[in-house]
Amino acid sequence: MPETATTTRKDWVSDQEVRWCPGCGDYGILLAVQMAMTELGNKPDDTVFISGIGCAARFPYYMNTYGIHSIHGRAPAIASGLALTRPDLDVWVVGGDGDILSIGGNHLIHAIRRNINLTILLFNNRIYGLTKGQYSPTSEEGKITKSSPMGSIDHPFNPISLILGADATFVARTHDMDRKHMIEMFKRAHDHKGTAVVEIFQNCNVFNNGAYGQITSKGAREEMIIDLHDGQPIRFGAEGRHGVIVEHGVAKVVEVADVGVGALTVHHHDNPDPSVAFALSRLASNPDAPTPMGVFRDFERSEYGSVLNAQIAQAIADKGPGDLDTLLHGLPTWEID
Amino acid sequence: MVIRSNDAEYVEGKETVVTDTEERTSEIPEVERIIVRFAGDSGDGMQLTGDRFTAASALFGNDLATLPEYPAEIRAPAGTLAGVSAFQVHIADHDINTPGDSPGVLVAMNPAALKADLPKVVEHGTLIINSDAFDERNLHKAGYESNPLEDDSLAGYQVISAPMTSLTKEACKDLGVKPRDAERSKNFFALGMVSWLYSRPTRPTHDWIEEKFKGKDLVIAANLAAFKAGDVYAENADLWASRRIVRPAHLAPGTYTNINGNTALSWGLIAGSRQAGIPLFLGSYPITPASDILHELAKHRNFGVRTFQAEDEIAAVGSALGASYGGHIGVTTTSGPGLALKSETIGLAVSLELPLVIVDVQRGGPSTGLPTKTEASDLMIALYGRHGEAPLPVISSSTPADCFFAAIEAVRIAVEYRTPVILLSDGYLGNGTEPWRLPSINDLPEIKVNYLTGPNHVDAEGADEFLPYLRDETLTRPWILPGTPGLAHRIGGIEKDETGNISYVPANHEHMVRTRAEHIARIADSIPPIVPAGDADADVVVLGWGSTRGAITAAVGRIRKKGRKLARIHLRHINPFPPNFGDLLRGYETVIVPEMNMGQLAHEIRADFLVDARSITKIMGQPFTPAELVERIEETIDA
Numbered sequence: 018m019p020e021t022a023t024t025t026r027k028d029w030v031s032d033q034e035v036r037w038c039p040g041c042g043d044y045g046i047l048l049a050v051q052m053a054m055t056e057l058g059n060k061p062d063d064t065v066f067i068s069g070i071g072c073a074a075r076f077p078y079y080m081n082t083y084g085i086h087s088i089h090g091r092a093p094a095i096a097s098g099l100a101l102t103r104p105d106l107d108v109w110v111v112g113g114d115g116d117i118l119s120i121g122g123n124h125l126i127h128a129i130r131r132n133i134n135l136t137i138l139l140f141n142n143r144i145y146g147l148t149k150g151q152y153s154p155t156s157e158e159g160k161i162t163k164s165s166p167m168g169s170i171d172h173p174f175n176p177i178s179l180i181l182g183a184d185a186t187f188v189a190r191t192h193d194m195d196r197k198h199m200i201e202m203f204k205r206a207h208d209h210k211g212t213a214v215v216e217i218f219q220n221c222n223v224f225n226n227g228a229y230g231q232i233t234s235k236g237a238r239e240e241m242i243i244d245l246h247d248g249q250p251i252r253f254g255a256e257g258r259h260g261v262i263v264e265h266g267v268a269k270v271v272e273v274a275d276v277g278v279g280a281l282t283v284h285h286h287d288n289p290d291p292s293v294a295f296a297l298s299r300l301a302s303n304p305d306a307p308t309p310m311g312v313f314r315d316f317e318r319s320e321y322g323s324v325l326n327a328q329i330a331q332a333i334a335d336k337g338p339g340d341l342d343t344l345l346h347g348l349p350t351w352e353i354d
Numbered sequence: 355m356v357i358r359s360n361d362a363e364y365v366e367g368k369e370t371v372v373t374d375t376e377e378r379t380s381e382i383p384e385v386e387r388i389i390v391r392f393a394g395d396s397g398d399g400m401q402l403t404g405d406r407f408t409a410a411s412a413l414f415g416n417d418l419a420t421l422p423e424y425p426a427e428i429r430a431p432a433g434t435l436a437g438v439s440a441f442q443v444h445i446a447d448h449d450i451n452t453p454g455d456s457p458g459v460l461v462a463m464n465p466a467a468l469k470a471d472l473p474k475v476v477e478h479g480t481l482i483i484n485s486d487a488f489d490e491r492n493l494h495k496a497g498y499e500s501n502p503l504e505d506d507s508l509a510g511y512q513v514i515s516a517p518m519t520s521l522t523k524e525a526c527k528d529l530g531v532k533p534r535d536a537e538r539s540k541n542f543f544a545l546g547m548v549s550w551l552y553s554r555p556t557r558p559t560h561d562w563i564e565e566k567f568k569g570k571d572l573v574i575a576a577n578l579a580a581f582k583a584g585d586v587y588a589e590n591a592d593l594w595a596s597r598r599i600v601r602p603a604h605l606a607p608g609t610y611t612n613i614n615g616n617t618a619l620s621w622g623l624i625a626g627s628r629q630a631g632i633p634l635f636l637g638s639y640p641i642t643p644a645s646d647i648l649h650e651l652a653k654h655r656n657f658g659v660r661t662f663q664a665e666d667e668i669a670a671v672g673s674a675l676g677a678s679y680g681g682h683i684g685v686t687t688t689s690g691p692g693l694a695l696k697s698e699t700i701g702l703a704v705s706l707e708l709p710l711v712i713v714d715v716q717r718g719g720p721s722t723g724l725p726t727k728t729e730a731s732d733l734m735i736a737l738y739g740r741h742g743e744a745p746l747p748v749i750s751s752s753t754p755a756d757c758f759f760a761a762i763e764a765v766r767i768a769v770e771y772r773t774p775v776i777l778l779s780d781g782y783l784g785n786g787t788e789p790w791r792l793p794s795i796n797d798l799p800e801i802k803v804n805y806l807t808g809p810n811h812v813d814a815e816g817a818d819e820f821l822p823y824l825r826d827e828t829l830t831r832p833w834i835l836p837g838t839p840g841l842a843h844r845i846g847g848i849e850k851d852e853t854g855n856i857s858y859v860p861a862n863h864e865h866m867v868r869t870r871a872e873h874i875a876r877i878a879d880s881i882p883p884i885v886p887a888g889d890a891d892a893d894v895v896v897l898g899w900g901s902t903r904g905a906i907t908a909a910v911g912r913i914r915k916k917g918r919k920l921a922r923i924h925l926r927h928i929n930p931f932p933p934n935f936g937d938l939l940r941g942y943e944t945v946i947v948p949e950m951n952m953g954q955l956a957h958e959i960r961a962d963f964l965v966d967a968r969s970i971t972k973i974m975g976q977p978f979t980p981a982e983l984v985e986r987i988e989e990t991i992d993a
């Protein structure tokens with residue numbers, strides 16, 4: 018990990034004009050990332066942002082760090098090659114739901130199962146923004162868009178379920194209306210060794226305005242957001258009057274007055290068994306029901322790059338540093354005088 | 355053929371097949387060369403048998419060339435023509451170029467192998483046959499109406515038939531090996547026979563069996579017993595009249611090893627990394643016939659080689675590009691279908707102007723095509739297979755050992771010019787072998803690496819500034835490693851100006867497109883001019899690229915011997931071409947281009963130089979033989 022440094026937000030702001038639509042949720046996320054960076058004590062020169070294509074993917078241009086704005090869907094693959102060769106760097110991947118879950122879905126799940134040291138920010142606005150409003154892999158069934166005038170037939174991904182299904186060691190969810198929570202999640206994700214994914218509910222006010230309004234608007238949050246806290250019973254609502262019980266692989270919302278606090282499921286983000294976190298991720302498939310936010314899972318498993326580098330060290334210890342002449346003489350040879 | 359590190363012109367082999375009148379100390383008649391083809395069912399171990407015969411011959415000092423041919427299916431139906439696996443080896447007492455025209459000896463382990471490969475055998479050739487396999491069922495599966503060992507159909511050949519399966523079982527019966535398992539050693543029986551017939555040393559095979567099957571004592575015992583039984587059988591079966599010896603070749607002094615193209619290419623990449631002084635990263639997805647490069651490089655972590663088996667071809671090249679961005683030599687290896695998938699990322703590499711080596715071990719296409727057969731039909735996709743104006747250097751290797759030097763050259767161009775480079779090999783080079791006189795590592799070319807570590811420009815106000823796309827005199831931009839203090843910047847696939855930032859200015863795009871093209875064109879300044887081989891005053895030149903080198907060299911040699919004047923050019927660099935190439939071509943009356951495709955290089959020559967190139971093409975999944983090239987070159991000249 019890079020050494021720590023003292024920076025201000027300005028140190029993280031590039032000289033490029035930010036060109037998202039006015040009112041886009043991406044502005045809030047950018048600010049939260051820059052602030053998280055100052056709190057983490059990172060150095061801009063040791064930080065790399067790699068993105069694919071889409072509105073969110075313009076992100077690297079706005080960070081005063083190293084960065085690549087690459088091609089659609091491939092950011093996790095490119096970032097994997099960088100992270101495996103340069104463990105001294107802090108490598109972040111940024112992309113939207115189309116970029117990371119649709120065209121790049123394969124790279125996402127494989128980065129996750131390998132547990133390469135990457136922090137992946139998934140901006141989920143449930144729509145294609147840059148191509149002007151087609152349904153995305155997280156759009157709800159029946160959604161009317163330019164490419165689905167009679168309603169989308171596609172069943173959407175539940176990103177947290179998908180990510181847990183790929184055996185993620187870290188996955189969290191946050192939303193663009195709560196800067197403090199975003200900063201907290203970004204810092205937690207950054208500190209995790211391995212692939213950490215943060216799903217960010219992001220509002221696209223041009224093509225999918227208010228997609229999360231039912232849960233993220235100020236008045237709705239208390240009753241609709243279930244904050245996950247490690248080691249604590251899962252409770253939400255005014256005075257914590259609602260709770261969650263996970264039983265037989267299914268999570269359900271209960272009234273604390275009915276069941277008592279002792280009956281509530283206690284959240285353990287480092288539970289080796291991901292099935293409780295998975296059940297929680299199924300609690301709300303659409304943002305019209307109480308939705309868990311926070312760290313679903315933060316579990317330790319060997320990180321790919323560390324093992325790869327350990328193998329290199331081991332090979333050198335066993336065979337000595339590679340010698341080309343020895344290599345060339347490695348098959349049977351014969352002499353001709 | 356023997357490759358020398360200075361890549362000099364090859365000595366053309368003598369053409370007479372047999373000189374069995376001259377006798378030396380031993381009683382065994384000498385021949386200058388033999389071509390043996392081992393053929394059997396996929397499960398019969400023919401690749402291994404051929405490989406052992408080759409190894410013993412290499413250690414004996416012969417020059418040689420090999421051609422393995424196997425079915426695409428791992429377990430094609432047993433006993434059928436589709437399931438025939440063959441290995442052809444040409445050994446000689448002189449410098450040779452190819453696995454030969456037609457085998458003089460065919461080892462056929464079953465009727466299907468005989469049926470499939472008999473047409474390839476020379477007139478009056480020798481057939482060594484496992485008679486046990488010629489039962490009604492197998493004959494039927496191979497489509498024989500009557501047993502060729504019993505009718506007259508093989509009358510024109512010298513047939514040596516032996517009950518190899520039963521004799522192998524017999525030889526193993528006191529070893530405690532189950533008869534079923536013993537049967538599996540029958541390929542060593544065949545090897546024993548052939549080794550005796552062609553006076554091969556047996557020690558290397560003994561040693562190899564003991565090493566290879568270490569810990570499996572029964573297998574060692576069975577294989578050794580079968581090998582010995584084959585040897586004894588040949589000696590006792592009155593085959594003395596058929597016995598021949600091929601004396602060691604008079605090769606240039608040095609240390610030799612027998613190498614295939616995929617291994618040589620892997621070593622070349624490691625050598626390139628050594629010469630550049632930066633580590634190698636391979637992102638690869640398994641694909642025939644390129645996977646062996648991944649396997650080979652995976653063995654060499656002690657060279658700092660990071661191999662990464664990616665989830666798909668796209669991630670393979672993406673991870674390699676990420677590694678290059680980080681300052682390593684990013685390499686990806688594949689075959690045609692994979693190259694198609696990598697196309698978009700290679701375009702990104704063109705735009706980012708980062709080093710990247712893409713190795714395409716070509717096979718028959720399109721689509722799955724002929725996955726285990728060779729072809730050289732990816733030249734056009736290598737040159738043009740990207741959207742937009744996206745030129746990049748394309749080079750090719752021409753013999754198995756040459757893959758070593760081609761890989762170093764690919765690394766050199768990629769690293770020094772910060773560009774993706776496509777290196778074309780093919781299945782024939784990848785799997786075929788030849789003796790290689792090992793180069794001295796002190797003679798390998800130096801590869802210069804410069805990372806930018808500080809400002810590279812002074813702005814209008816006289817202040818230091820840093821421009822990621824400011825170019826040097828070769829139009830190459832700097833390589834800046836993330837982590838370098840003070841040089842944080844962003845790059846991307848969107849059009850950019852010198853700052854690396856997005857620019858949609860119309861004139862800037864035109865400028866950048868033309869600059870990228872000129873950048874690649876100027877690489878020609880680092881390529882040595884071509885010196886044609888053959889007759890300096892010839893009006894006709896035979897122009898080749900890739901694995902046709904051996905066959906073209908042999909064919910041109912034979913035609914010249916008949917008194918015709920011919921020149922020969924074989925290309926390493928296809929984009930950009932060497933600097934004198936166009937002028938040189940225009941100086942010939944006739945330019946003939948043999949290719950294992952529909953005429954892709956010929957098309958290129960016509961387009962670039964307005965030269966009326968004549969194509970000779972072959973698209974059968976098999977390399978040209980010298981004999982067919984002689985005929986077709988003569989036809990073309992006389993037409």
Ligand code: SF4
Nearest residue numbers: 038041072146221222
């Ligand atoms: S289209 Fe939507 S996501 Fe894209 S910048 Fe505009 S508001 Fe943001």
